[in-house]
Amino acid sequence: MMNLIERLVRDSLPMPDHREIADWAADQVDFGNMEAFKGHYNVENVPWTMAILQAFRDPRVRKICVVMPPQESGKTKAAEVCLSWRICERPGKLAFNALTNVKAEQWSDTRWKQMVGDAEIRPACKAITERLSHNRHNKKKRRFIFRDGSFLIIQGAEVDANRQSDSVEVQINDECQLWLQPWLSQMHKRTRAFKETHKILNIGLGGKIGSEWHQEFLNGNQGEWSHHCPSCDKLYQYRFNLRDPAGSTIRFDKSTVHVLPDGTLDFTDFRATVYAECPHCHARIDYDEELLAKMNLDSLRRGDGYVFMNPSAPPDVVSLHTNAFALGRRPWWAIVEPFIKATMGRSVFAT
Numbered sequence: 001m002m003n004l005i006e007r008l009v010r011d012s013l014p015m016p017d018h019r020e021i022a023d024w025a026a027d028q029v030d031f032g033n034m035e036a037f038k039g040h041y042n043v044e045n046v047p048w049t050m051a052i053l054q055a056f057r058d059p060r061v062r063k064i065c066v067v068m069p070p071q072e073s074g075k076t077k078a079a080e081v082c083l084s085w086r087i088c089e090r091p092g093k094l095a096f097n098a099l100t101n102v103k104a105e106q107w108s109d110t111r112w113k114q115m116v117g118d119a120e121i122r123p124a125c126k127a128i129t130e131r132l133s134h135n136r137h138n139k140k141k142r143r144f145i146f147r148d149g150s151f152l153i154i155q156g157a158e159v160d161a162n163r164q165s166d167s168v169e170v171q172i173n174d175e176c177q178l179w180l181q182p183w184l185s186q187m188h189k190r191t192r193a194f195k196e197t198h199k200i201l202n203i204g205l206g207g208k209i210g211s212e213w214h215q216e217f218l219n220g221n222q223g224e225w226s227h228h229c230p231s232c233d234k235l236y237q238y239r240f241n242l243r244d245p246a247g248s249t250i251r252f253d254k255s256t257v258h259v260l261p262d263g264t265l266d267f268t269d270f271r272a273t274v275y276a277e278c279p280h281c282h283a284r285i286d287y288d289e290e291l292l293a294k295m296n297l298d299s300l301r302r303g304d305g306y307v308f309m310n311p312s313a314p315p316d317v318v319s320l321h322t323n324a325f326a327l328g329r330r331p332w333w334a335i336v337e338p339f340i341k342a343t344m345g346r347s348v349f350a351t
């Protein structure tokens with residue numbers, strides 16, 4: 001808790017804030033009733049995103065690549081929190097790049113508006129509003145200018161000119177798995193003028209093997225969000241690969257899927273056969289939403305949740321991956337089923 005003196009000093013002097021972004025946001029970002037997680041920002045609701053916030057603040061890190069499942073992972077929210085922190089604490093030339101101009105406009109009109117507010121809605125981050133100049137933004141709502149002349153541009157990567165115009169120091173690139181080659185490397189070049197200080201945050205879902213996006217992930221240290229085994233306490237990852245059952249830690253019994261007379265598949269018996277196996281002690285771990293929430297919090301609090309598969313990567317390039325199994329918001333059978341359906345469906349059709 002901040003005492004009165006500290007509050008007075010902080011409010012009257014433009015002191016740089018040395019807190020972690022998560023602590024800054026817990027104080028400065030309040031979603032009210034607008035988000036699934038109500039009230040003040042709390043990284044414990046999305047433990048796997050703490051590392052994004054830490055890397056974004058770390059002055060040694062130039063590039064962060066984040067691969068996480070859609071919606072419930074909180075990665076876009078983490079990017080928005082990073083952006084808000086930068087605007088308030090380390091202002092500069094900032095850019096948010098969506099896939100298309102239409103998506104950029106949508107993001108500005110919904111998610112970003114939630115942060116900065118407008119005549120009708122209360123801002124989630126009041127500190128940004130205080131930094132905006134009177135001429136808050138142009139009619140397209142895609143350029144925000146702040147009192148000190150720093151700015152945030154919001155645009156689509158699809159437009160050639162948007163990948164080649166003026167320099168920016170901070171760049172957030174959204175839905176990178178959908179970007180065409182070589183959009184990412186072109187966009188990254190826009191930060192070249194800030195060789196020593198630029199910050200790039202790329203976020204997206206898993207993409208095609210061999211794509212520019214995939215290469216971005218491989219270039220980093222490849223952190224994989226992991227849990228401590230409830231039996232042996234060692235860290236394990238969730239690996240699911242139909243073509244490599246031995247290398248997977250997700251186990252299931254495909255023979256329990258029944259093919260009905262009309263050719264459709266019945267997964268009723270299959271669901272109970274899906275579990276994770278600890279690669280160290282071979283304990284069986286069954287899906288349990290509460291247990292998963294506990295393990296996620298445990299990995300955050302112990303600070304060792306990301307296990308780096310490429311620790312020899314350059315220290316200024318961070319890549320982070322959390323998959324849907326580790327996230328724990330959906331039963332594991334629900335994640336596995338569509339993949340089984342795709343393979344068995346084919347064989348049913350073929351025979």
Ligand SMILES: [Zn+2]
Nearest residue numbers: 229232278281
């Ligand atoms: Zn174990």
